[in-house]
Amino acid sequence: MSSESRDNPLPLWEVFLQPPGGAAHEHAGSVHAGDKEMALQAARDVYARRGEAVSIWVVPSEQITASTPEDMGPFFEPGNDKAYRHPQFYKVPPGVRVS
Amino acid sequence: MSEPFFEYLLRLGDDRLVLGHRLSEWCGHGPTLEEDIALTNIALDLVGEANLVLQRAGQIEGAGRDQDALAYLRTDREYRNALMVELPKGDFGYSIVRQFLFSTYAMHQWEALSACADTDLAGIAAKALKQSRYHVRHSAEWLVRLGGGTDESHGRAEDALNDLWRYTGELFATDAVEQALVKQKLAVDSSSLEAVWRRDVADVVARATLTLPPDGYMQGGGRAGGHTEHLGLMLAEMQVLPRTYPGAKW
Numbered sequence: 318m319s320s321e322s323r324d325n326p327l328p329l330w331e332v333f334l335q336p337p338g339g340a341a342h343e344h345a346g347s348v349h350a351g352d353k354e355m356a357l358q359a360a361r362d363v364y365a366r367r368g369e370a371v372s373i374w375v376v377p378s379e380q381i382t383a384s385t386p387e388d389m390g391p392f393f394e395p396g397n398d399k400a401y402r403h404p405q406f407y408k409v410p411p412g413v414r415v416s
Numbered sequence: 417m418s419e420p421f422f423e424y425l426l427r428l429g430d431d432r433l434v435l436g437h438r439l440s441e442w443c444g445h446g447p448t449l450e451e452d453i454a455l456t457n458i459a460l461d462l463v464g465e466a467n468l469v470l471q472r473a474g475q476i477e478g479a480g481r482d483q484d485a486l487a488y489l490r491t492d493r494e495y496r497n498a499l500m501v502e503l504p505k506g507d508f509g510y511s512i513v514r515q516f517l518f519s520t521y522a523m524h525q526w527e528a529l530s531a532c533a534d535t536d537l538a539g540i541a542a543k544a545l546k547q548s549r550y551h552v553r554h555s556a557e558w559l560v561r562l563g564g565g566t567d568e569s570h571g572r573a574e575d576a577l578n579d580l581w582r583y584t585g586e587l588f589a590t591d592a593v594e595q596a597l598v599k600q601k602l603a604v605d606s607s608s609l610e611a612v613w614r615r616d617v618a619d620v621v622a623r624a625t626l627t628l629p630p631d632g633y634m635q636g637g638g639r640a641g642g643h644t645e646h647l648g649l650m651l652a653e654m655q656v657l658p659r660t661y662p663g664a665k666w
Contacts, residue, residue, distance in 0.1 A: 327448065348450050354557055359450035361550075362457050 329378040330356040332363075334370035342374050350375075420593045421534070422477045423496065424603050426486070427639055428525075429469035430497035433487055434647070435518060436462030437654050441505050451508075454554060458515065461547045468540045475536075488658040492648040493641040500583035502638070502647040509562050509572035514580055516555035520616050521587050521609060523548040528604035537602075556620045563624025570625070577621070578629050585634025588613070 327349040333342040345364045350356035356375040365373060384392055409415055439459035446452025470483035481489075501518060505511050526548050529541035562573040588610040590598075597603035621628050637643070657664060 349448060350450065351561065355561070358554055358557065359454065362454040363450055366457055 327351050330360070330375045331378050331381060332360040333374040333376070334360075334365055335372035335374075336369065337371050342372065345369075347378060348375070420596050421602055422473055423593050424597055425469055425473035425476060425537070426496040427498075429466045429473055429483075429486070430495050431501050431518070431522075432462040432469065433466035434495070434497045434650070435501035435514075436460070436466060437650060438501065438503075438505050439511065439515070442511065447508050455511070458551050458554065461544075461551065465540070465544045465547075468543075469537070472534075472536050472540070484658070488655045492643050492651055495638075495641065495643060495647060495651070497638050497643075497647075498583065498586045499635055499638040499644055500580060500586065502644060502650060503580075503583070504646055506576065507572055509569065510576040510579070512555050512558045512562060513573060513576035515551065516559050516620065517580060517584060517617065518587075519548055519551035519555055521613050523552050524609045524612050524616075525604060525606075528609070531601070532603075533601040552616075559620055559626075560624045563621075563626045573624065574626050577626055581629040581631075582633060582635045585631075586636040586638060589636055589639070591639070 328351070329347055329349055330353075331347050332345045334345045335342045345360075348356055348359040348363055350359045353375060357373060360373050360375050364370070436459045439455055439462065442452065442455040443459070444452065446455055466487070467483050470486045474481045474483055474486055500514060503514070506514075523545065526541045526545040530538055530545060532538040532541060559573060562569040564570070588606050590605055590607045594603050594606060598605045618628055
């Protein structure tokens with residue numbers, strides 16, 4: 318994955334926001350910035366100026382190793398026909414609420 | 417004693433309204449999408465502060481003028497902002513240097529005004545202080561990067577600092593209006609902010625490998641309504657809609 322796009326020479330950073338309430342950080346989008354402080358500020362200005370977050374992570378996009386579309390079959394499909402891997406055969410004990 | 421306080425609130429409000437408008441001129445013209453949004457955010461923060469301060473000014477004046485009447489229906493001679501904030505936005509380096517010089521001043525001003533005897537203004541100050549800290553951080557970090565960047569960015573930042581320096585003296589000038597209010601704890605003595613401002617500015621300017629300009633002649637007059645030619649042109653654009661269609665709603 319290239320960290321530079323053609324029309325913006327600055328490196329790309331992925332932005333993760335933690336919403337108020339303590340849930341885990343979630344991917345929000347990406348920003349271009351020259352270094353980590355400016356990436357953090359850009360993330361704040363672009364994604365978190367209306368109270369969306371209590372914490373921000375920025376990660377250089379090139380540091381993320383991602384699966385490719387070609388990995389779809391070998392990575393994810395073998396699980397689908399092995400029904401015993403899914404927990405639907407267990408009886409839910411009375412009193413346990415399933416949401 | 418409401419008249420000096422009205423005058424003082426106009427100074428506070430007009431600084432922010434005029435600078436907010438100048439910054440908003442970057443909307444759609446920022447160097448990157450991210451910075452376009454960042455500058456517009458700061459512009460909105462400043463216009464929001466002006467909205468609250470001018471609203472309070474209208475209440476203190478007691479003549480039936482609200483914040484819109486004060487913003488849109490005064491002429492340039494009735495504006496009380498410091499000259500620094502009305503100068504054209506210049507290049508990105510110029511806007512950043514000005515933002516840093518002003519926001520550092522505004523941050524210390526809001527901090528002192530958080531203890532204002534007028535609880536409305538104290539409340540506005542406490543709220544504005546938080547966002548002004550971000551304005552300082554954003555503009556300071558940019559200044560460090562422009563100063564330490566290429567020869568061109570360093571040169572432009574240095575030119576901006578040298579051009580703007582003569583307008584910094586006005587921020588710390590005090591007068592009878594202010595002094596009367598200081599005694600009643602309604603205003604902060606502007607001259608008391610200079611030492612801490614200078615300390616902060618010198619620190620960031622050094623980090624940016626720039627040189628603090630020597631103190632020479634300081635330009636003033638804005639607090640008394642004596643403005644540069646730029647303010648009238650800016651207000652013509654800012655006020656055209658409410659002046660052309662009085663009472664327009666949408």
